[in-house]
Amino acid sequence: DGGITQSPKYLFRKEGQNVTLSCEQNLNHDAMYWYRQDPGQGLRLIYYSQIVNDFQKGDIAEGYSVSREKKESFPLTVTSAQKNPTAFYLCASSRGQTNTGELFFGEGSRLTVL
Amino acid sequence: GEDVEQSLFLSVREGDSSVINCTYTDSSSTYLYWYKQEPGAGLQLLTYIFSNMDMKQDQRLTVLLNKKDKHLSLRIADTQTGDSAIYFCAESIQGGSYIPTFGRGTSLIVHP
Numbered sequence: 269d270g271g272i273t274q275s276p277k278y279l280f281r282k283e284g285q286n287v288t289l290s291c292e293q294n295l296n297h298d299a300m301y302w303y304r305q306d307p308g309q310g311l312r313l314i315y316y317s318q319i320v321n322d323f324q325k326g327d328i329a330e331g332y333s334v335s336r337e338k339k340e341s342f343p344l345t346v347t348s349a350q351k352n353p354t355a356f357y358l359c360a361s362s363r364g365q366t367n368t369g370e371l372f373f374g375e376g377s378r379l380t381v382l
Numbered sequence: 383g384e385d386v387e388q389s390l391f392l393s394v395r396e397g398d399s400s401v402i403n404c405t406y407t408d409s410s411s412t413y414l415y416w417y418k419q420e421p422g423a424g425l426q427l428l429t430y431i432f433s434n435m436d437m438k439q440d441q442r443l444t445v446l447l448n449k450k451d452k453h454l455s456l457r458i459a460d461t462q463t464g465d466s467a468i469y470f471c472a473e474s475i476q477g478g479s480y481i482p483t484f485g486r487g488t489s490l491i492v493h494p
Contacts, residue, residue, distance in 0.1 A: 272424075275423075279481070281414055301481070308390065308486060309486060310470065310484045310486035310487050311425075311470070311484040313481065316481060339479075356422055358425070360424075360425075362480070368413055368430060368480075369412075369413050369415070369430075369474040369480035369481070369482055370415070370427050370430065371417075371425070371427070371482060372427075373424030373425045374424050375422075375423055375424050376422070376423065376424050378422075
């Protein structure tokens with residue numbers, strides 16, 4: 269079945285460590301996104317990519333990095349520069365600019381910093 | 383600029399109708415969406431409405447759009463316990479990148 273797979277579902281990190289969250293899609297979508305979700309704050313856009321080898325910062329990119337070397341993959345690295353990394357991270361994809369803007373989401377990755 | 387506002391909580395009795403409200407600020411919005419998030423999971427698109435429409439109905443779901451007041455609502459008929467979730471309103475703008483802007487989400491609690 270087509271969809272978006274995020275891994276790991278739960279991740280624990282010590283302060284000062286970088287961690288990478290995986291996001292893979294087999295929907296042949298051009299665009300991919302990373303959101304951060306905190307209780308009562310909705311979804312905030314971290315980074316997005318509309319085409320391979322290109323990506324743009326979202327509203328809260330500081331302390332995060334991404335790459336888009338393949339169409340189906342958009343990993344997110346949470347660096348030690350991110351001051352408050354404990355959150356639920358959601359990856360999404362869409363067909364790109366010619367569609368209705370519908371996003372398809374993965375099941376999320378919950379990162380806890382100890 | 384873009385801003386989407388929702389109330390944070392709604393509690394209803396099983397079998398009643400639920401109405402979740404949303405206001406947005408950008409008059410050039412093209413698409414308006416309702417997403418559902420169950421606990422510990424990602425979001426799923428429930429329905430969307432194009433900005434030149436006033437209403438859209440899909441089984442138990444009715445979406446109403448008041449463009450003058452920039453108000454969007456989602457009505458769930460015969461609400462069931464399985465409808466308990468967080469509901470997000472979102473908008474996207476034509477001519478941009480179509481990246482939706484999300485509200486903070488409304489937690490719907492359905493009790494017997």
